[in-house]
Amino acid sequence: MAESVEAKLTIKDFQSDQDVRWCPGCGDYSILAQIQRVFPEFTHKRENYVAVSGIGCSSRFPYYMDVYGLHGIHGRAPAIASGVKLANPALDVWVATGDGDGLSIGGNHMIHMLRRNVDIKVLLFNNQIYGLTKGQFSPTSQLGQITKSTPAGVIDPPFIPVSLALGAGATLVARTMDRDPKHLQEIVRRVEKHHGSSFVEIYQNCTVFNDGAFFQYTEKETRDDNVVYLEHGKPLVFGKNKEKGVHLNGFTPEVVDITTGTYSVSDLLVHNEQDSTLAFILANMIHNPALPRPMGVFLAQDRTTFEDAMQGQIAKARAKRGQGDLQKLLDGEESWTIS
Amino acid sequence: MAESVEAKLTIKDFQSDQDVRWCPGCGDYSILAQIQRVFPEFTHKRENYVAVSGIGCSSRFPYYMDVYGLHGIHGRAPAIASGVKLANPALDVWVATGDGDGLSIGGNHMIHMLRRNVDIKVLLFNNQIYGLTKGQFSPTSQLGQITKSTPAGVIDPPFIPVSLALGAGATLVARTMDRDPKHLQEIVRRVEKHHGSSFVEIYQNCTVFNDGAFFQYTEKETRDDNVVYLEHGKPLVFGKNKEKGVHLNGFTPEVVDITTGTYSVSDLLVHNEQDSTLAFILANMIHNPALPRPMGVFLAQDRTTFEDAMQGQIAKARAKRGQGDLQKLLDGEESWTIS
Amino acid sequence: MAKSVETLDEVTIRFAGDSGDGMQLTGTQFTNTVAALGADLSTLPDYPAEIRAPAGTTYGVSGFQIKFGSTDILTPGDACDVLVAMNPAALVTNVKLLRDGGTIIVNEDAFTDKNLKLANLHSNPLDDGTVAKFLVHRVAISKLTASALDDLNLSTKFVDKTKNFFALGLMYWMYNRPIDQSVKFIREKFSSKDPQVAEANLRVLKAGYNYGDTTEVFTTRYDVRPAQLPPGKYRNIMGNVATALGLVAAAKKSGLELFLGSYPITPASDILHELSKLKEFGVKTFQAEDEIAAVCSAIGASYAGALAATTTSGPGLALKTEALGLAVMLELPLVVINVQRGGPSTGLPTKTEQSDLLQAILGRNGEAPLCVLSASTPADCFHAAYEAARIAVKFMTPVICLTDGYLGNGAEPWRVPRVSELKPIPVSFAKNPQGFQPYSRDPVTLARPWAIPGTPGLEHRIGGLEKDHVTGNISYDPDNHDLMVKTRAEKIERIADDIPLQKVEGDAQGDLLVVGWGSTYGAIKSAVDSARARRRSVSHAHISYLSPFPKNLGEVLRNFKHVLVPEINNGQLIRLLRAKYLVPAVGFNVVKGLPLRAEEIEHAINEILGGKNG
Amino acid sequence: MAKSVETLDEVTIRFAGDSGDGMQLTGTQFTNTVAALGADLSTLPDYPAEIRAPAGTTYGVSGFQIKFGSTDILTPGDACDVLVAMNPAALVTNVKLLRDGGTIIVNEDAFTDKNLKLANLHSNPLDDGTVAKFLVHRVAISKLTASALDDLNLSTKFVDKTKNFFALGLMYWMYNRPIDQSVKFIREKFSSKDPQVAEANLRVLKAGYNYGDTTEVFTTRYDVRPAQLPPGKYRNIMGNVATALGLVAAAKKSGLELFLGSYPITPASDILHELSKLKEFGVKTFQAEDEIAAVCSAIGASYAGALAATTTSGPGLALKTEALGLAVMLELPLVVINVQRGGPSTGLPTKTEQSDLLQAILGRNGEAPLCVLSASTPADCFHAAYEAARIAVKFMTPVICLTDGYLGNGAEPWRVPRVSELKPIPVSFAKNPQGFQPYSRDPVTLARPWAIPGTPGLEHRIGGLEKDHVTGNISYDPDNHDLMVKTRAEKIERIADDIPLQKVEGDAQGDLLVVGWGSTYGAIKSAVDSARARRRSVSHAHISYLSPFPKNLGEVLRNFKHVLVPEINNGQLIRLLRAKYLVPAVGFNVVKGLPLRAEEIEHAINEILGGKNG
């Protein structure tokens, strides 16, 4: 039923008629905008996109995309999305979720979906807070953070979402930020290409309940010194003038200056997207505040997707036993006739 | 209320009056026996032990221990145990769970408990199958495994429980086996000492639905060649005659022969329980069938426990504001009197 | 030696032994043979929650009961005529189920001191009066089995495992049934894998049969004639299998792909197992990480255009509560099969009960009405599942289909329908973007359009927040909410226009109407038939459609002076009837994890009608 | 200029503006001042589900209504006397709530083309007839605010944020209230952090007050005298705060530590917030990863000897379903607070509803009876939570306490009880190993002993499988199950011996009894009072104890010819009443996410009694 003349899609085609209802200045606007900007580049027809979400500010995302959308219940988007994808593997399924939705109540569905490698692209809007319920801490909130439910400070050590996804066996794990539109776009392009589960942590500013949580990484003035961009096959260089790099001492990353002559670019850690140990080392850099925060693709591996394996078993059964004869099935193997 | 004369506890003190109802030959018997054997060595009074479980064959464990026990609902033991421990931090709280109970339906509670570092000792009886429901696959079942619910073979890649626990930020992660009583005992002793969440994966043979799943690691004939025992500060040596070792090539572990002269013990990877990167490398050895399976403590780190932090906040508040005057609280800050 | 043959109308046999003794297999084999010869029948497996509790203990006893006959067999029998007991534990735990004067066949070799102790017995029940009221045949089953296999050089353990076939052979002889079908079964099951096992089992089966034939202990054989069943093709079927087939049939008839999102739980898992075998039918089974993911995956699949189902039992249904509310809001078709078991909480996982009815109908946050059906017999599970799918798709609504442990594991002969006889299930996905509105409604059914991803021009968003009654956009408007709450309720009410009126078995009016639902069908019908035979003015209405009720139900109830509602719960249907129709119905509630017995229902009937009991 | 002062018995004011305009703060300030001067009052905040929807839109409008008076104030008012509207969106969405002839005070500066467009208006409602029926005061609030801050050199954005204090000041003037309390509030809240903010807000507050005093537009001030409240110490209290205090009080009185396992959800989160502040009381708050973990942690804490509670709203209660069944089986005390909101599913999260009643009572797998209470007014939440804890501990049972969004966020003056007046909550943990049996029962309450870990000699195991009725060991015995199912039900029934009989307000018999529960108390009472004033034979029974019902309820109902049951749901209490007492009660059900209005209830009363409406 493909229409014969396909007009090229534009950003407008992905903007729904619903008023966007996030708070003024919320980082969610940028994330939405980058996705609407990048989607027209992809090859899918508009009707084949499905956006699934749970509950939270971030989970309002589907309403604003003019594609098929399902705003589910809190934490369950990965499970709902799995059903969508398994029922119709031709669809391009995206999940929008928050740090609470995706890692607190929905943590189990998330890790199981990643383990199974269902081809679903997860965008986790991490603002280190519960936005929609007005400011309680989330599993990514920082130790000591004062929130509505922790007037004396958070005492739960946070998850490192990237580590958790790696531990669960995810095949593509990445991190980016609301306030770096170009990088965000690049990551979105990248996950669209990945065949398998993708998990993208997006640092997102909640202007109302956790303003500035990521400013040291996202703002022009401080970004260059605090962020290192990961590129496959490239050394980890950063700094305003690309003067610094990450060197590996045993398993321990360190910042080195590559302008003083002691270290040069060739001493630096070279990123390899396929190395899961390296990915874990990069994920753990968060524990040392002296290290820059890695952005980009931590890990990207190829593995059979769950839906391909499922279709494969069906195809195999059909090759062996035909399409299935209902009457024969009902009659069963041991029947008798009364006349 | 401590009784004045404390008789030394014996194994009998930990055997309840309930008939043990596992299948003949089930690996659960050994696990139970080792624990009953080791508990008398510990310093707690018997009344201070609490065993909490979910649902599954393994989750019947509390009934057989003559301590306080709560046989909960499927998957929720870590959450129930957290409540027990937070309400009374003086208790020594153990969780018995299965690969289905603890990693399928209960995966989320598990990772959150580990992240928080509540001082609870988790024993995960991993038999790579659902025993109690008669043989469906679990999240640790192997790809291709034929089970009641996968007549054409499992298509979900399994979790590596150790990796998942590491990714969640656990502070003690270990692996042992039902059929190595001494090692099992040693690990139980070790986690008893740990102040924080402990996660112990125990390879357990389900004689009825997955017999022999771990025999290459557990049986005398093959164990030495297929298992490497981890000891802090010691090189990874294994083999019938201690002739082999694990050497690290970059991040990649390899088996080397230390008898031919090419490699010696000093070339081998030396275990360091405190190194989380190393722990992850060891956990991932599972992917390469040529490598031996590590048993022992993968990681052991010290971090404030959740209950200590909670008690600390209460103590701090009391130091500042006293014990709390209920009448004052009810009266509130803006009240008026009508007479 | 010449043996006489007596003809019986019906007989109830119970096989009981250790979990490891293969009693379920024995019972099933016997059932299949009996069924194929045209008897009507009903079975009740009764196994412990433990997988394989230590041998010899009372809690490790596994039982299988079958009633069969040339008459209309409605229940697996209140009391047994024959008990086959493989060890002391099996004897003492089951003897109370035998009618006075009934027959016991025991494996006397198993009455060792060790086994008596394991069964917590201080004396041998064969000698201490326990079995005085019965006709006891002590058979040295273990020894006879061993000698049949003497020359094969097998381990004692192995030999012991075959002894159930001895009992089976003996029963075949006793009930004048050929062993052929079991011979075929043994050959097919074991010959290729392990010829020695096949050989041993066959020998023992025959030894049992021949033992009956030659020994002097048994002088009479019994014959049960074929039942007068309507013509057609028949098979013996368990409820869980029938449920699975009902779903597959609905998928085929509707032209949809079947998607099952499930999480294993006793006694529902077999539906998942059955469906996972049917890959050539394009059936997709997804064993999720838990029940929440199971139902959510089904909701997603339904959104994407599959015939989506989820199967579970009580605790699992509890976990699906929130997501079912979402399905109600989304107005997507969804079939939820709940195989009820003993509750509350983990309860009695392997036992039967009818205590999830109110949860199914009323147990959700907010006003979340949906359709609830039930199955009355094992074979009826097919129809109930099929009907659930039909209504789900037609009315764009979740439908909960209640069966229970007894129905799921019980079996009976089923007249297999021709595919062409099955009610059509027409489905038309929305296609036309012109004027498309996600929450516009069919004027008759009030169903909204099913517009699936992949359809050009129908891109739309739906979710769990209240929606505008036309566009489906989020709406916080007070009047719209009131309208939507009432419209969702009205849509479910309209299903009553699409289902049969309530039937009454017996006269349409009289002194007493016994109202039931679900698996008590056979027991109630037996009780009512028997009371009617004694000229009582009593009729039976069995409700399959529980939400909404059939339109004539109020009228039906008001035609009787009294209404009695037997249920295996503490009074659930009765609450709904009293609330809706204000009839002073009284309940009969026995909650033992077992099917109700016809006899006790009849007793309750007599109590109301003032007649003599006993 | 001289202004006259008029005395009013009661008045209803509604503040409405953008989410960012601080209307909730304005309303709360006004409320506190009015309360402290001894008026009776009732408030209703009404805010959108979006955190801060784009300024100027209709869905971003946030409202706060207060009714106060010298009379007994029962509801926040059906219709408002005064509407303060800060922009066009606020005006048009709220004007329908104003009584004919009511007063509107608008910020006329906000009626710009841009704002009209944002509110989707094609003409200016101030000019197009929309407000023709009302007395409209156009006040240049923005400009007046700006000029008050002229010399401070503040950003326009900042200045704009203070304008709500202008409105507040003006209303203080108009209702003859001193500004002192708000002055104190501003000083305490802002002075140390940001003195400039404090200064600006104070100036604007005064400017508003003075504007009323000096301008010629307002000629009359109104005086509302203190209400005739019983003597005592009073404070103004919101329902969620009262709930939190009830739990803390119960913990102190019982000598137990309070443990709260919770997961944030609107509109219940404030209870968690309140309790998390009270660490010096030894209160432990645990924000779990989800609702299941929340309730399970509370079950664990209860097992360990804490007074354990969990707080949530509808979707969260749905998720707790399975675990509540476990709590029923374990027979441990547990308080579940459910702050109901609009359903089903995510529904209308910030709106109020009474639609979780049947879920609370009946929505679990198996027969899982527990105790259910409700609160009738914001202050009554204290009593309801306290009572829930008392019953939970006394009967060793989970208790669900139902409040709702309106109660949780609404406020009223509360006569603060003296701690010594509170009912004692005696707790005695089991200590004596002699003859200890985990499931032995108190002969009166049927409660089992509470034997907590750490007690020597009482080591025992409990769980969700059916248990022997004495030892608590796993039991699959059929008779034991029947006994336990019935004993658990009986235990809950016995709570009826421990609670007050049902009171009737009005005559004990007559033509019509209006029966309600929960937050409709005020509206029903107003309606009934008003009908009685017109000599109708109508009384009011408001049920706080919903499971079990008070023992005399059947009698109470049967003393009236008609029974009317108004509920903010599709008919839930009414089902229970009809099922239990077979009374032909009729419902009045408006499900708009809003409190019922007294007027519409009175209308329904008149319909039944055949009187004139209107």
Ligand SMILES: Cc1ncc(C[n+]2csc(CCOP(=O)(O)OP(=O)(O)O)c2C)c(N)n1
């Ligand atoms: C079952 C259930 N529990 C709780 C809630 C309340 N709730 C809605 S969103 C949310 C958390 C939102 O946090 P996050 O996922 O980080 O999203 P954000 O708003 O920060 O984007 C919570 C607790 C709910 N809607 N449903």
Ligand SMILES: Cc1ncc(C[n+]2csc(CCOP(=O)(O)OP(=O)(O)O)c2C)c(N)n1
């Ligand atoms: C809510 C719920 N869902 C499902 C079940 C059924 N169930 C009981 S145990 C179990 C899995 C057991 O597997 P595992 O945890 O690996 O334990 P094992 O029996 O293998 O020791 C399942 C699915 C249940 N009891 N409750």
Ligand code: SF4
């Ligand atoms: S509350 Fe925070 S996350 Fe939510 S819309 Fe507002 S700024 Fe964004």
Ligand code: SF4
């Ligand atoms: S089924 Fe397996 S795990 Fe369960 S008791 Fe039997 S052998 Fe052990």
Ligand SMILES: [Mg+2]
């Ligand atoms: Mg967030």
Ligand SMILES: [Mg+2]
């Ligand atoms: Mg297992």
